[in-house]
Amino acid sequence: METTTNNRAPHLNLDATSKSEFAAVAKWINFNAIAALVLLGITVLSIIIIFLKLGVFVSQFDPLEAHSTGIMIGVMIRLTASLLLNCLLLAVAVNIKKGLLFTDQAQLSQGVKRLAFYFKLTGLISIIVLILVILGLLALTFLSRYAF
Amino acid sequence: MAMAMCYCCCRFFIDSYISLNMEEDILDDHLLEMDLQVDADVAQHLKYSWKWAKFISVIMFVSCALIVITALLKISLLRLVLSRLTDNYLGLNDVDEWVLWCIFGVSIALLGFTYYLLYRFSKKIKQALQTGDTAQLNAGLRSLKLFFMIATIFAMLLVIKNIISLF
Numbered sequence: 001m002e003t004t005t006n007n008r009a010p011h012l013n014l015d016a017t018s019k020s021e022f023a024a025v026a027k028w029i030n031f032n033a034i035a036a037l038v039l040l041g042i043t044v045l046s047i048i049i050i051f052l053k054l055g056v057f058v059s060q061f062d063p064l065e066a067h068s069t070g071i072m073i074g075v076m077i078r079l080t081a082s083l084l085l086n087c088l089l090l091a092v093a094v095n096i097k098k099g100l101l102f103t104d105q106a107q108l109s110q111g112v113k114r115l116a117f118y119f120k121l122t123g124l125i126s127i128i129v130l131i132l133v134i135l136g137l138l139a140l141t142f143l144s145r146y147a148f
Numbered sequence: 149m150a151m152a153m154c155y156c157c158c159r160f161f162i163d164s165y166i167s168l169n170m171e172e173d174i175l176d177d178h179l180l181e182m183d184l185q186v187d188a189d190v191a192q193h194l195k196y197s198w199k200w201a202k203f204i205s206v207i208m209f210v211s212c213a214l215i216v217i218t219a220l221l222k223i224s225l226l227r228l229v230l231s232r233l234t235d236n237y238l239g240l241n242d243v244d245e246w247v248l249w250c251i252f253g254v255s256i257a258l259l260g261f262t263y264y265l266l267y268r269f270s271k272k273i274k275q276a277l278q279t280g281d282t283a284q285l286n287a288g289l290r291s292l293k294l295f296f297m298i299a300t301i302f303a304m305l306l307v308i309k310n311i312i313s314l315f
Contacts, residue, residue: 011185011186011280012185012186012191012276012277012280012282012285013183013185013186013282014183014184014185014186014282015282017282017286018282018285018286018289019184021286021289021290021293022289024289024293025289025292025293025296028293028296028297028300029296031296031300032296032299032300032303035300035303035304035307036303038307039303039306039307039310042307042310042311042314043310045314046310046313046314049314099184100184103183103184105184105185105187105190108184108190109187109189109190109193112190112193112194112197113189113193115193115197116193116194116196116197116200119196119197119200119201119204120196120200122200122204123200123203123204123207126203126204126207130207
């Protein structure tokens with residue numbers, strides 16, 4: 001019954017306002033992705049500068065030590081995830097813009113598909129972060145109760 | 149005879165009017181088919197979008213609520229975290245407590261408002277897909293635009309802050 005209702009979804013045509021709103025969304029998604037990529041670049045640059053400035057620290061830095069390795073892996077995962085998400089956002093903006101410019105339904109569909117994938121990835125990352133926070137809180141509670 | 153001619157003329161005009169209207173309708177339909185639309189494919193992707201957007205916004209609302217509850221229950225912890233944040237991120241040292249509370253309140257309100265926009269996007273897109281109302285679709289897209297606008301402003305502020313701290 002529910003499937004039948006979903007299949008008979010009402011038809012929606014994009015009027016001038018919808019097209020202008022879609023164009024504005026694409027523009028701001030583009031700005032956002034570029035700003036985030038610049039931020040990513042500056043973060044990487046500042047990490048390199050910190051490592052270069054604190055040469056002593058680098059020589060003392062033991063990558064095999066569990067704590068240091070954990071921090072490095074955490075930073076690398078964060079940077080990679082950010083890079084992937086923002087490249088995806090750039091692709092969304094490009095597809096939507098092309099779709100509107102050339103009245104290309106396939107490009108528009110691809111853009112919206114990538115936007116859906118972006119939200120899905122962000123949602124999955126939120127779930128992972130939520131689980132890690134809950135595990136961290138549980139570990140803290142456990143340690144504070146039984147360690148001392 | 150005159151009646152028959154009148155009838156024929158009227159019939160001719162009515163038929164011409166109907167056929168002209170039909171031709172215009174066919175042309176409009178053809179133009180609509182050529183123009184962009186929310187077809188089954190786009191509707192399916194928009195459906196996934198509003199579902200995940202709603203999930204993300206609800207998670208953020210719950211996080212905001214948990215932060216506020218923790219802050220109210222553990223005021224000393226909040227003081228410590230806020231003073232460290234203001235020292236590290238805003239470059240403010242030894243600020244009054246009411247300033248810290250104001251910064252905390254404004255930050256939570258901004259975060260809540262930003263994710264309310266995402267929630268509004270999901271709500272409006274859902275309604276648009278259910279009712280076929282273009283106005284709802286436009287309202288949803290407007291909310292998404294505002295969401296990305298605020299996110300961009302935050303990203304730019306962070307870029308400026310990081311550039312300043314680099315030198």
